[in-house]
Each structure stands twice: as structure tokens, then as C-alpha cells.
Amino acid sequence: MSTDSPWDYHPDLTQERLSLITEVIKEVRNSTIDTTEAAHKVPWGTGCMVYDRTRERLTSLCNELSWLNVFDSQGHVFLIGSVPVRIFKGSPERPTTKTLAVKDDESLQLCMAFNEEVESELIWRFAVDTSTSGKALSVHFVGLTRSGQAMCRWSPRLHDSHSEVVKSFPKEESIKLVVPPIGSKKYANSRSSIPKRKASTSEDS
16 A cells, blocks of 8 residues: 555645545534434435435535535535545445446546546545444545555544644743742741641650
8 A cells, every 4th residue: 555645646635625524424424323213223224314414415515615516416426626536334445346336427537637548547435434333433535446455545633633732722831939048037937937746655646
């Protein structure tokens, strides 16, 4: 696997854009799981709801973000800048045949985005790792070969926001303690004000 980041492959795949999309994917999936009554939580039905709501949210964002657009009429493929991307549930290391399927229009768009006369080497997908409850544990953005090998994988750093919070706290000012000279009158007075402890006797024990 290459150590290059997605934005090293194409300038439209910026970290800020990918972070926003991954957050939307996680938020929609987890909120759908939380608000679905237990009696209605059938894996297939819940998966369909998650997919439809994610597609609706991203389609809505297309009206607000100039760099995000719907590529196909069904909303299965979105464009980040000029790069077509799709979403699938599963491990980024084990994409399914359906995940790797590329229609002619997506293949053509990849060629135009990467200025290649032949089909682009990589296809780009958001892979959603989930728990047994269906909630999103992590979202990865991967560049896959047509055979399913992950050549590029990026995940948002979960501790970034925490680091920013920690950095925002001002440093505490150090307090200098002034110790008077041992021979000073002030030091002697403070010593004399401390009551002496009575020596213990056998009656005290």
C-alpha cells in the first residue's frame, strides 16, 4: 500500500472535504440506528434506511457546497470536485464485487479527472466499518484497484479535535514563593507564633 494521501493523487480530494463527508456518513448511520425502534431493526431494512438517508443528506449538501455534486440520477455516485466516489459498508481490505463494479460513465469521469486516456488505475470509495449493532466504528477513504487491492487508505484522526481543545487552554502563570532569610525578624516572629507540641508522657499513651 502506498503511503501517499488521497490529495497526493488528486488536489480535489482534500483532507477537509474528506473529513466532512466521513463525519456525515457516521452521523447519519449512528443517528438512524439510535432512532429506530428495536422491533423494526431488521438488518436489511435498517441498511436501506441508512443508505437512503445518507444519500439524501449528501444530495442536500450539494446545494451548499460547490465542490460536491451528484454524479448519477440515482445518487449512487457523488463527485468530490471532479473525482467520482461511492460508499459501501465493510472492510476497506475486503471490498465486494458490487463495490468494485464501475459503470462506463464513472470510468469515463475517472479518466477525465486524472487526465488519462485509458481507465484510471484506482477507484475511490468510502468504506464504513460497523459494530454488531450496525453503528459506524470508523470510516475509511480508499483508492482501490479494479481487483480490489487497497493502494491508498485514509482515515480521519480521532484525536485531532481533542488536541485542539487541549491547546486552547492558557498556560497557568507560575507563582514565585518568596522565602525570607532565616535570620530575619519576620521569620523569627512567624516561628514563635507556632505553638510548641507538649512532650508525650506515659499518661498520654
